[in-house]
Amino acid sequence: MSFLTVVLAEAGLVDLPMPIFLYGVIALVVFAALGFVVWSYRDVANRHQAKAKAYSDAHGGARSDH
Numbered sequence: 001m002s003f004l005t006v007v008l009a010e011a012g013l014v015d016l017p018m019p020i021f022l023y024g025v026i027a028l029v030v031f032a033a034l035g036f037v038v039w040s041y042r043d044v045a046n047r048h049q050a051k052a053k054a055y056s057d058a059h060g061g062a063r064s065d066h
Contacts, residue, residue, distance in 0.1 A: 004041060
């Protein structure tokens with residue numbers, strides 16, 4: 001759906017499958033869902049800090065020669 005199609009629909013030249021404001025509502029719902037996904041990954045690195053430390057200790061610790 002292009003901007004031109006929306007403009008033409010407002011002028012009454014093209015019939016859209018749903019009212020124009022619903023496209024904005026759908027966009028808001030999609031962005032809210034994506035925002036929730038991003039928010040759900042917060043602090044993931046700190047969840048398994050004990051495992052990461054144990055792995056680091058078992059495999060020579062933190063090395064800076066990479």
